[in-house]
Amino acid sequence: MAAPPCWHILGFGAIGRLWACHLARAGVSVSPVLHSAERLRTYPGHVTLCTDAGEAHFTLPGELATANTPIQQLLVATKSYATEAALAGVAQRLAPKAPIVLLHNGLGPQQRVADAFAEHPVYAGTTTEGAYRDGGERLVHAGRGSSFFGPLNARARETGEAALEPLLTLPLEAHYDPAILHRLWQKLAINAAINGLTAVHDCANGELARHPEYREAMAQLCQETEELACRLGQPLFETPLFDQALKVAEATARNYSSMLQDVRGGRPTEIDAINGYLCREAERQGLALPAHQRLLEAVRARHPNHHGD
Template sequence: MHWHILGAGAIGGLFAARLGLAGIDVSLLLRSPQRREQLKQQANRLSLQDGDRVEEVPVSAELIDDQGPISHLLVTTKAYDSAAAMESIASRLQPGAQILLLQNGYGHQQQIAQTFANWPLWAGITTSGVRRLAPFQLKLAGEGETRIGPLNQAAALCGALPDGWHRLKHRVIATDIERALWQKLAINAAINPLTALLDRPNGDLLEAQYRPQLTALCQEIEAVASACGQSLFDNPLLDQVLKIAEDTAENRSSMLEDFSAGRRTEIDQITGFICAEADRHGLETPVNRELLNAVVYRQGRA
């Protein structure tokens, strides 16, 4: 068993390290010889800091344009890069190759499932937090858990989890992935745009001054989910968001990290999806729309 990681950023690197620590062979798929040289300068090792402990995990690297076969593929690219990234390695996929999509947002998973219908395909979400300190040097910000479920019948026939994932020391749960994707989407839509625009960590959303906006935001998201036939949580979304903000108080959302690094955000696949579904069902979402426009405007100026 050999897993290739497409999307060697913070989350891709974290799970490359977790797979490697479980004794599974891992290769990072890199875009350029310069990135491969950076890894070589670190003796082909990923560095993962967890509190006072630092793990040095051996990994190999290949260029996306290389020709070797791929039997197991983890995709951790940004959601907006998914289709192009998958197309770039499609010719390398072996028949029956297992594919796991571990990304934010919603909608692109179903599009990829249609395009790659002949391959076993899973989707997953994770509540792990991780920061990239330097190329191939990571700091764990929260252990979290990862939930995975099959997106097509080919995956369901293989099992609840892709090969090897039961061996991770990290908590991995087989789940109803459709509901899990909506839950992660709702949490991201509530936390990410606000923290990015405020330039503040998750825990700051607990301040009373943000409660009216956060309450209205969550109510809009719940209304859209309900119109789409999705039940989110057993308790109100606002309660869930406040708990996560408290549990991850020091964490910076991925959208805030993207802003800080001058990268494009996943706003279109998160809040943009919520607004598009609202339009489709004739719902008004003024708070979400305001956040969407503000993030799009700001990243357009970056």
């Protein structure tokens, strides 16, 4: 029996590493695509996955975008603002009809990639898995969650879930959802209510639920998001968005959002693909979202060299 095709991973942060380790554990060949020759020089070629069950070590040889091996399957786990440039860097290596799976926060890049790579099955994913890097090449799988993947373009809808079988059969709770856009909107709505506020107030998620001023700000954001979603005919949740956002903030009370971590680390944030996306969609509808606009500008001010979507 032939070995399964290699999965190339673009974006080798916590989530990219988590999926890479689990694919390797399942016997699938994995190649991280690293962003620079310096990073490749310092990368030891392995990752240690730390879970409640202990530590496991995986050999994951890295390569550069300029390598000449064809890419048969590609998982893109970059930040939203880096997705399109990262894909452009490996586009010439994509085998015909190679599936592309996008796994990042926000909305905007997914639709553009689906259009630009129409000859490839393009899928999007969303996950609530919790993982973080603990220095060097150690990865801590801090919280079990669930993931959903689904088609973004016609080619992916024709291909169906067969292309994603290696991702869906791992010991991570992952499912195929033909209506993935609904899942992406739900994740976007929650992130837009939580991440930016934690970045501005430099607080853990749970503080948003406990602090009256922060709760009120979250309620305003949720109200505006629901108004836009209604205008677009985009369903969100069966219960009010604010209730859902509070539930997530309380369930992840000790967590620090990725956006806050980016602000603390002096890195660009994904605010333009989250609250910024909502503001742009609202403008197309002739709708004002003042709470989202204020938050967008406040987060941008913390990183003047932000990346637009």
